Amino acid sequence: MPGITAYAxxxxxxxxxxxDNVFVSAASGAVGQLVGQFAKLTGCYVVGSAGSAxxxxxxxxxxxxxxxxxxxxxxxxxxxxxxxxxHARIPSCGMISQYNLTQHEGFLLPHIRxxxxxxxxxxxxxxxxxxxxxxxxxxxxxxxxxxxVVARE
Ligand SMILES: NC(=O)c1ccc[n+]([C@@H]2O[C@H](COP(=O)([O-])OP(=O)(O)OC[C@H]3O[C@@H](n4cnc5c(N)ncnc54)[C@H](OP(=O)(O)O)[C@@H]3O)[C@@H](O)[C@H]2O)c1
Numbered sequence: 001m002p003g004i005t006a007y008a009x010x011x012x013x014x015x016x017x018x019x020d021n022v023f024v025s026a027a028s029g030a031v032g033q034l035v036g037q038f039a040k041l042t043g044c045y046v047v048g049s050a051g052s053a054x055x056x057x058x059x060x061x062x063x064x065x066x067x068x069x070x071x072x073x074x075x076x077x078x079x080x081x082x083x084x085x086x087h088a089r090i091p092s093c094g095m096i097s098q099y100n101l102t103q104h105e106g107f108l109l110p111h112i113r114x115x116x117x118x119x120x121x122x123x124x125x126x127x128x129x130x131x132x133x134x135x136x137x138x139x140x141x142x143x144x145x146x147x148x149v150v151a152r153e
Contacts, residue, residue: 006034009091014067018043021061023080025049026071031093035069049076058083072097074106081107120144 009031010016022039026032027048039046044067047060064085070077073095080090098106111117122142124133130148137146 002030003034005093006031006038009093010035010038010067010069013091014069014089016042016044016067020044020066021064021085022046022067022069023049023061023065024069024071025076026094026096029071032069032071039067064088067091069093070095074098078107122146124148126150 014022016022016039020039020042022035022044024032024035024039024046025048027036028050032048036046036048049072058079061083065080065083066085066088068077068080068084068088068090070080070090070092071094074097076097077095084090108117120143122133122144124130124146127148127150133142133146133148136142
């Protein structure tokens with residue numbers, strides 16, 4: 001399973017090219033150890049982090065990162081985002097640093113929790129109003145995500 005995950009994430013989503021700068025987090029884990037090897041075989045420049053990554057991305061990638069194979073999330077992801085090249089790819093495999101937290105790290109989630117990011121839904125009541133709601137999508141009648149409430153319980 002980790003082999004398929006590493007292969008699909010790196011080759012299908014990462015679209016690596018010879019000479020790309022690749023950063024792999026949790027590089028000593030089941031998935032990361034394979035991604036690092038696949039990247040080397042493809043002729044990429046590869047750096048992996050194990051333990052805490054800190055902000056070493058700046059040191060190892062003065063020209064920026066083409067592919068970030070994401071395994072940990074949190075502060076590592078924040079540091080990487082500031083060091084990406086234009087058209088960089090991020091196979092988002094996992095965010096293991098976040099799974100057991102009650103308060104998530106990173107830039108966006110705290111803002112979402114504080115209500116600074118809102119999500120608008122345009123609600124049509126009843127299945128009988130579904131067809132009109134669907135047609136309305138093509139004339140821009142909805143504001144936000146159009147949903148149809150079938151039943152409220
Ligand atoms: N999308 C998929 O289909 C799929 C499939 C398998 C796995 N995954 C995900 O891929 C990631 C890696 O999985 P894996 O199977 O390679 O895991 P693994 O072999 O269990 O290794 C996990 C590694 O994560 C690092 N880690 C743990 N807690 C951390 C933290 N708080 N901050 C930073 N690093 C931490 C540890 O490495 P250090 O030595 O660096 O601390 C550990 O070696 C996980 O996020 C997992 O959920 C996704």
